[in-house]
Amino acid sequence: MLYYSLIHCYLIYGIQVWSCAPNFIINDLFKKQKIAIRLLSNSKYNAHTEPLFKTFDILPLPSLIQYFKLQFMQQFQQKFLPEIFHETWLYNNVREIGENAIVLRNNDQFRVPFSRIAMVDKMPLISFPANWEKFPDENIKFIRNKIEFNEKLKTYLLKQLSYTVNCVRLFCPSCST
Numbered sequence: 001m002l003y004y005s006l007i008h009c010y011l012i013y014g015i016q017v018w019s020c021a022p023n024f025i026i027n028d029l030f031k032k033q034k035i036a037i038r039l040l041s042n043s044k045y046n047a048h049t050e051p052l053f054k055t056f057d058i059l060p061l062p063s064l065i066q067y068f069k070l071q072f073m074q075q076f077q078q079k080f081l082p083e084i085f086h087e088t089w090l091y092n093n094v095r096e097i098g099e100n101a102i103v104l105r106n107n108d109q110f111r112v113p114f115s116r117i118a119m120v121d122k123m124p125l126i127s128f129p130a131n132w133e134k135f136p137d138e139n140i141k142f143i144r145n146k147i148e149f150n151e152k153l154k155t156y157l158l159k160q161l162s163y164t165v166n167c168v169r170l171f172c173p174s175c176s177t
Contacts, residue, residue, distance in 0.1 A: 002040055003036065003037070003040055003056070003058060006036075007033065007036045008058075011029065011033065011061065011064060012064065012068065015064065015065060015068045016068055016069065016072055016124060016128075017124075019065040019068070019069070019122075019127075020122045020123050020124065020127070021122075022119070026061065026062075026065070029061055030060065030061040030062065033060065033061050034049045034060075037049055037052045037053060037056070037058065038052065040056075041055075041056070044173075044174065046173050046174055047174050048165040048167065048174050048175075050161050050162055050165055051161075051162070051163050051164065051165060053158075053161055054158060054161040054162065054163050055163070057154075057158060059154065059157055059158065060161070063157045063160070063161075066131060066157065067153060067154065067157055069127065069128050069131045069132075070131060070132060070135055070153060071149070071150060071153065072128060073128050073129065073131070073132040074141070074143075074146070074149050075146065076088070076089065076128075077132075078144055078146075080146065088125070089110045089111070089125075089128070089129050090110070090111050091107065091108065091109065091110060091111065092106050092107050092108075092109055092110070092111050093107035093108070109133050110129035110132060110133060111129075112126060112129050112130050112133065113125065113126055137156055139152075140152045140153055140156055
């Protein structure tokens with residue numbers, strides 16, 4: 001409860017916008033989130049955080065970013081967003097040349113614009129549909145109910161975390177006895 005009242009609300013405020021920031025900024029925020037979870041769990045300053053996130057059912061920042069991007073795309077796909085967003089992303093089946101429509105094998109997927117710059121790939125117009133298309137669980141993607149979608153998505157992302165850590169550091173102070 002302390003985490004959600006003091007830290008989580010600041011992390012998720014405008015997350016769809018600021019998650020487009022460079023990686024060094026997101027990594028700094030992720031380090032602060034790790035420090036907070038260690039303090040709240042009364043763990044050592046260098047303890048592994050993945051088991052702590054899993055224990056407290058808290059999504060780490062990269063998963064939190066993915067969660068909110070997928071949540072936004074689900075609301076877009078189900079037409080829950082304001083009307084101004086309705087034609088932001090198009091499906092591949094919208095491509096037409098003259099009178100003939102071209103049928104593609106990925107007709108039901110969003111058209112993700114191509115970019116050559118990594119910074120542009122992080123912008124919402126590209127990263128939101130790209131995250132949606134990369135998400136592997138089709139059962140979760142097409143849930144119409146917002147609350148059920150959010151619960152299943154959070155459960156899915158938490159299942160990706162592990163209670164045990166396979167540490168590869170040679171002299172890890174947390175793992176060594």
